[in-house]
Amino acid sequence: MPKWKGGDVLTSDAMPDVVAEGPTPTRSSARGRPVATSHAAIEQAAFRLFATHGFAGTTMEAIAREAGVGKRTIFRYYQSKNDIPWGRFDRTLDHFRALLAEQADDLPVHTAIHRGVVEFNRFPADARPPHRERMRLILTTPELQAHSVLRYAEWRRVIAEHVALRTGARPDDLVPQVAGHVSLAISLSAYEAWLAEPDADAPGLPEIIDRAMAGLQSYLSG
Amino acid sequence: MPKWKGGDVLTSDAMPDVVAEGPTPTRSSARGRPVATSHAAIEQAAFRLFATHGFAGTTMEAIAREAGVGKRTIFRYYQSKNDIPWGRFDRTLDHFRALLAEQADDLPVHTAIHRGVVEFNRFPADARPPHRERMRLILTTPELQAHSVLRYAEWRRVIAEHVALRTGARPDDLVPQVAGHVSLAISLSAYEAWLAEPDADAPGLPEIIDRAMAGLQSYLSG
DNA sequence: TCCATTTTGGCATCGAGTGCCATTAGTGTG
DNA sequence: CACACTAATGGCACTCGATGCCAAAATGGA
Numbered sequence: 001m002p003k004w005k006g007g008d009v010l011t012s013d014a015m016p017d018v019v020a021e022g023p024t025p026t027r028s029s030a031r032g033r034p035v036a037t038s039h040a041a042i043e044q045a046a047f048r049l050f051a052t053h054g055f056a057g058t059t060m061e062a063i064a065r066e067a068g069v070g071k072r073t074i075f076r077y078y079q080s081k082n083d084i085p086w087g088r089f090d091r092t093l094d095h096f097r098a099l100l101a102e103q104a105d106d107l108p109v110h111t112a113i114h115r116g117v118v119e120f121n122r123f124p125a126d127a128r129p130p131h132r133e134r135m136r137l138i139l140t141t142p143e144l145q146a147h148s149v150l151r152y153a154e155w156r157r158v159i160a161e162h163v164a165l166r167t168g169a170r171p172d173d174l175v176p177q178v179a180g181h182v183s184l185a186i187s188l189s190a191y192e193a194w195l196a197e198p199d200a201d202a203p204g205l206p207e208i209i210d211r212a213m214a215g216l217q218s219y220l221s222g
Numbered sequence: 223m224p225k226w227k228g229g230d231v232l233t234s235d236a237m238p239d240v241v242a243e244g245p246t247p248t249r250s251s252a253r254g255r256p257v258a259t260s261h262a263a264i265e266q267a268a269f270r271l272f273a274t275h276g277f278a279g280t281t282m283e284a285i286a287r288e289a290g291v292g293k294r295t296i297f298r299y300y301q302s303k304n305d306i307p308w309g310r311f312d313r314t315l316d317h318f319r320a321l322l323a324e325q326a327d328d329l330p331v332h333t334a335i336h337r338g339v340v341e342f343n344r345f346p347a348d349a350r351p352p353h354r355e356r357m358r359l360i361l362t363t364p365e366l367q368a369h370s371v372l373r374y375a376e377w378r379r380v381i382a383e384h385v386a387l388r389t390g391a392r393p394d395d396l397v398p399q400v401a402g403h404v405s406l407a408i409s410l411s412a413y414e415a416w417l418a419e420p421d422a423d424a425p426g427l428p429e430i431i432d433r434a435m436a437g438l439q440s441y442l443s444g
Numbered sequence: 445t446c447c448a449t450t451t452t453g454g455c456a457t458c459g460a461g462t463g464c465c466a467t468t469a470g471t472g473t474g
Numbered sequence: 475c476a477c478a479c480t481a482a483t484g485g486c487a488c489t490c491g492a493t494g495c496c497a498a499a500a501t502g503g504a
Contacts, residue, residue: 032450033500059490070453072493081491108444145375146368153367163441172418174430175437178411182438185403193396208396215397216404219385220439222330254481255469281459292484297461 037069039088042077046084047133055085055141082147085137089151093158096120100162109166110179113159114213117183121190121205128204136195156180186212259291261310264299268306269355277307277363304369307359311373315380318342322384331388332401335381336435339405343412343427350426358417378402408434 045066049058060081064071078084099119103112123131138144160176163169169176190209197203203211267288271280282303286293300306321341325334345353360366382398385391391398412431419425425433 181407185407189400
């Protein structure tokens with residue numbers, strides 16, 4: 001689903017982030033004891049271990065050891081073990097909002113949403129492998145599959161708000177909610193099909209999302 | 223989503239169940255030590271505590287004490303704490319399958335599915351309050367929301383298989399999967415709207431599911 | 445150098461979940 | 475009726491995720 005802004009396991013920032021939300025250490029000034037690690041470092045350590053021992057087989061203790069910090073510190077960077085594979089997903093919702101906003105006004109709402117979703121899932125070639133690996137982990141590990149609902153809810157909210165804005169409804173009304181849920185349904189179907197493909201290239205995510213949407217249209221037409 | 227066959231907190235069987243799956247104690251003959259409790263008794267005890275202390279505030283120890291059995295025994299009836307509010311959902315999937323199968327052959331697939339889903343969610347008046355309470359708990363408790371994905375996946379599978387059968391595709395193909403995901407999307411939107419209503423009566427679940435489907439059609443039409 | 449500031453990480457604790465196994469309470473048989 | 479047979483029970487120990495608490499560490503600035 002997501003296009004991560006930061007937290008990429010391979011390329012991301014090694015510096016602590018300056019955000020004012022969640023358990024992320026906020027660095028308002030340069031005073032005080034300096035941070036000992038970063039989201040990127042923790043994710044790298046974690047993915048290294050996940051690859052060899054699996055998600056369930058990797059303890060938080062082990063991740064802490066691999067990252068060279070205390071277990072307690074890991075929990076200050078990530079609320080839970082399940083949050084680690086998601087990286088810093090929260091940041092990307094702003095990006096998603098922007099993508100939706102920049103779609104042409106004269107498009108039908110569902111088309112604007114669809115295009116926004118497609119763009120949201122367009123990645124440069126070099127970002128594809130780690131993205132794929134991340135999503136594979138999330139979508140095939142039961143604990144993570146379950147946990148991801150909470151993330152999806154935030155993502156759906158972005159859509160519901162956009163639809164509400166464009167149709168004059170409230171975000172909690174039925175149609176905006178349906179739009180959010182159905183967009184997620186399309187995306188998840190597409191991701192599953194994408195991951196089922198043997199070659200990491202084949203049709204890309206954007207194409208598959210288009211197909212999934214076309215599939216829905218044909219399904220609903222009879 | 224579900225129409226539970228057994229495990230109803232108010233009306234269900236007080237006898238151990240004869241099923242051959244999961245951690246449910248299988249009673250093949252009448253020999254051996256008799257069971258000390260039942261799914262129904264455990265659920266009743268659990269819901270009593272959930273009502274006063276909330277889900278997170280209720281420990282498995284407490285549920286065991288309330289039910290008059292050992293904690294270890296509770297875990298033989300339910301794989302996890304999260305499974306308790308779901309009752310014996312697995313049983314209802316057979317019922318759902320039957321409902322889909324009995325829809326007229328000449329209906330368009332999406333119509334047959336929709337009708338099956340609607341029927342699946344039609345309850346006699348006296349079953350409504352406990353059902354509503356159960357779903358309220360599941361859909362408003364984060365842990366349970368997350369956990370429910372695993373149940374939904376089984377439910378979606380039933381739809382995907384039916385669509386595959388009727389269209390000559392395989393269950394894992396894109397369109398059947400999309401059908402499953404989208405049906406779930408509709409159902410969840412409907413449930414949320416249903417729970418948001420102050421009165422337990424107002425429009426019933428079947429009506430709201432119809433509206434959600436109509437909402438999707440209008441959304442996709444522009 | 446001392447202070448304010450901020451992160452760190454150790455420790456204790458809780459609760460979910462699991463493996464192990466002796467105990468219990470029935471049924472069927474001689 | 476006593477004795478084996480059978481199957482559920484429940485206690486115990488243990489692992490692991492998660493959280494609260496707090497002293498220690500490490501920096502910039504006065």
